Amino acid sequence: MNKRYARSVFSCALALIMAFSILPAGAFAVTQDEIDTLKSQRDEISAQRREKQAVVDELASQHATVLEQKLAMDQRNMYTLQQIQLNSEEIALYDEMIADKAEELAEAKRLEAEQLEKYRARVRAMEENGNYGFLSLVLKTNNLGELLTVMDDVGEIMESDRELEDQYIAARENTEAVKAEYEATKADMEARQAELRAEQAELEKDIEEATLLIAGLEEDIENRRAEYEAILAAEDAANAEIAELVAELERQRQEEMANQGGGSGGGSVSGTGSFIWPTASTYITSRFGLRVHPITGETRSHTGLDVGGSYGDTIAAADGGTVTLAGVNGGYGNCVMIDHGNGYITLYGHMSSIAVTKGQAVSQGDAIGYVGSTGLSTGPHLHFEIWSGGGRIDPEQFFTGLTFSPGAGE
Ligand SMILES: [Zn+2]
Structure with a gap:
């Protein structure tokens, strides 16, 4: 896979406003300006929260993609392993068949040699009973074919013997041919097996890389999500503070209205901003x-x-x-x-x-x-x-x- 999954690194470029400034509660009268300032700070935090959310979403989408790709590779790997297993079983079968043929071949060779030995015995018997001068020639032959040629030359072998010997030779040659075929098939299968193993090793490497990438993405997601949660908490705190200040401002307004309507509450030294008529006569x-x-x-x-x-x-x-x-x-x-x-x-x-x-x-x-x-x-x-x-x-x-x-x- 190599460069197929270019890893995106999300630099945390934004400085987080984690320290949310809150005015000391109840110290002085709340003003609309203070509330507006808090609101604009809150809006900044909200914007950061949305950006962080987008980062988390992007990472999650990458994570899903790589996970899907890894799943496909896992399946391919499983399939390849199954093929390798089947191949191994077949190769073992061929091994058995080749061994059987080797045994057959040994038996055919043994029969052939036995036959050769019989002829040699007969030739020796013939020599003892007569004057066959070609004994030395026969004894120099290395196999049945040569021997038969020599015997043939001297017309000493009966046609039936000759046919029997031919059958021995054909049987042995056939076994040799089948065995050679099996060996060639097995060699092909072993070559294919080597290819499959190489493929499978590459897959395992890809899977390992994908696994590492997934783990990295999961860690990234966890970290960014924690940052997101922190911003969200700051946003919630800002909203709560704003709600509190808005309520306090409203309370102050109510109190002010009550004062204006209900006259002196006693002790106030500043004017209400509106006048009452100062005496009974109008x-x-x-x-x-x-x-x-x-x-x-x-x-x-x-x-x-x-x-x-x-x-x-x-x-x-x-x-x-x-x-x-x-x-x-x-x-x-x-x-x-x-x-x-x-x-x-x-x-x-x-x-x-x-x-x-x-x-x-x-x-x-x-x-x-x-x-x-x-x-x-x-x-x-x-x-x-x-x-x-x-x-x-x-x-x-x-x-x-x-x-x-x-x-x-x-
Ligand atoms: Zn006057």
Whole structure:
């Protein structure tokens, strides 16, 4: 077989991402970005897993092919061995037949020699009884044929004797011919047998090579499959982590929604990002923007909303945050400012009294003071401002259900 099974070597070119980075669970809030990063890492692992799978499949297919080829060689080898066995039996049979013929031949030769000896005896008897001068000639002959020729010459042999001797000679020659034929057949068979043995030896060599190749492929498959399993495990771990983070993100969203809907949970210092209306009254007596000042008579910008109300009405923090100002603040009178930590600041002016101190953390809805008319004011009301990006913006944009009813101002 030699080069028929070129062995493919699959170099493990890909560095496996076995160490899958996982963020410390529960340390901080989960973000969609983190989940997306994990997902792209997971996708990389999935791609590696698919590549490894293709390698394993290719090796398995090679393995199946070589196994099939080896099976065919095994069958051929078995057939060749059977032929060799049959040949051996036949050759042994020929051996027996040749041995039989050898025995027959020996017997024929023995009879021939015996006959020769009889003639010699007769010749000697003839010599003793008469004067046959050719005795010396007869005794020099080496076999029956020569002897018969000599005897024939002298006319001393009867025709019946001659026929009998011819039969002996023919029988011996026939046995010799059959034996020679058997020997030739046997030689042919032995040559064929040698060919079969050479063929069979080559087959055995091929089978051994195939066996080694199969063993090598099986080892490769086992190793690559182990790598595949490891990647698969990493992929499973990544998927599990992603599922966990997605669940955690969802939980955070639910919690956030619950907080926004249900008001203060207590202790939060950062804003929720949405505002609640800070006092009981929803009557706006003066809107945000340009207006004529009720006291000075000047046209100027009103920096917030004036909300009607009664002395002592509770003023609540519109959102959670940190109190950055709690005290008298010029025309605002008793004033509180809250930084919500998300770019928004709220301001509450003209309070009769203040319920918080500077630096205090407040939650959305916490009482921070009470409606009054301190500072530049003509009657009890709340002056409410929302700051964003360093300037004031119209608070009305964040609320619905307010009623505009001009009255007490500033
Ligand atoms: Zn005002």
